[in-house]
Amino acid sequence: MTRISRRKFVAGAATGGVGLAAAACDQSVPAAPASVSERPELRWRMTSSFPPSLDTIYGAAKVFSKAVADMTDNRFQIQVFAAGEIVGGLQAADAVTDGTVESCHTASYYYWGKDPTFALATGVPFGLNSRMQNAWMWEGGGIELMNAFYKKYDIYGLPGGNSGAQMGGWYRREINTPEDWKGLKIRIGGFGGAMVSKLGAVPTQIAAADIYPALEKGTIDAAEWVGPYDDEKLGFARVAPVVHHHHRAAACQVQRVGASQAIAGAGDDGAAALQLGCHVHHGLPHGKNSGTRCI
Numbered sequence: 001m002t003r004i005s006r007r008k009f010v011a012g013a014a015t016g017g018v019g020l021a022a023a024a025c026d027q028s029v030p031a032a033p034a035s036v037s038e039r040p041e042l043r044w045r046m047t048s049s050f051p052p053s054l055d056t057i058y059g060a061a062k063v064f065s066k067a068v069a070d071m072t073d074n075r076f077q078i079q080v081f082a083a084g085e086i087v088g089g090l091q092a093a094d095a096v097t098d099g100t101v102e103s104c105h106t107a108s109y110y111y112w113g114k115d116p117t118f119a120l121a122t123g124v125p126f127g128l129n130s131r132m133q134n135a136w137m138w139e140g141g142g143i144e145l146m147n148a149f150y151k152k153y154d155i156y157g158l159p160g161g162n163s164g165a166q167m168g169g170w171y172r173r174e175i176n177t178p179e180d181w182k183g184l185k186i187r188i189g190g191f192g193g194a195m196v197s198k199l200g201a202v203p204t205q206i207a208a209a210d211i212y213p214a215l216e217k218g219t220i221d222a223a224e225w226v227g228p229y230d231d232e233k234l235g236f237a238r239v240a241p242v243v244h245h246h247h248r249a250a251a252c253q254v255q256r257v258g259a260s261q262a263i264a265g266a267g268d269d270g271a272a273a274l275q276l277g278c279h280v281h282h283g284l285p286h287g288k289n290s291g292t293r294c295i
Helices: 006-014 058-071 089-097 116-121 130-139 142-153 192-197 208-217 228-233 260-264 267-277 284-294
Strands: 042-048 076-081 103-106 156-162 185-187 202-204 253-258
Touching: 042 058, 042 089, 058 076, 058 103, 058 156, 058 253, 058 267, 076 267, 089 103, 089 253, 116 142, 130 142, 130 156, 130 253, 142 156, 185 208, 192 202, 260 267
Parallel strands: 042 076, 042 103, 185 202
Antiparallel strands: 103 253, 156 253
16 A cells, blocks of 8 residues: 655645545654643544435444544544535535635535536546546556545645446436437536536536435436435435436545645544545445445
8 A cells, every 4th residue: 555654645735735644654653752732632523425324434434433432442533524514515615625614524516616627536437446546646647646636725635435326217218229318418427427418418416415306306307426325315216206317427436525734734643544434335335235236
């Protein structure tokens, strides 16, 4: 695994780099560790792009938060807020950039309208599967490449879970020919919208909690989300009974993103806890097991 000195990471954050978590901190033990009483008490807010009903995705942030607290004797606490409690689900990373919160749990491809490069950290049509994505991020320099790009937005991100391959979505009517895509209003995340627009569809990006009402009212004709378990939680089958599978994304990786001043103030121990916390819950095993039971 790529290792970066914790001290270099914190110094970089203080001078313009950013980060929720120490970008793969080294595992060396400091010669003279600070006592618990000397370590700063930290209270961060983390805004999520997801509603609490999605225990697989939203729940991953809660697991992460608890892990960080446990590793620091509760001196580093991160309070997780659901989408809409502080900012909307699609504004999570923006809230970190402008200093509203210290961190967020989001999908990088929600911001691809600013620059298509954002999509690479999450997933693209006909792209990497979950194993490939994790290998690229943790071992192939993906974290470093993405954060070189993120730097201009004053954010730093690490992988925060992966859903694996995602379903093609739920439709109010069948899609049998390419002509059926023309004029179809579909909620679709990330760069996949550019793909279906080539077929004449009208893509739109809507936060999770707003998808069902849009389908029910007929504002959109179709919506994709994740897979059987999460999609059932959101009730899509009740208003859009047709399921289609197209290759929208072979993997969908969410990110934990944070602000430069916040990470600089976390110190070596806090940075280590943040980085290690990102390994506690990857989402894929829970999501796949739950999806199987749902089917």
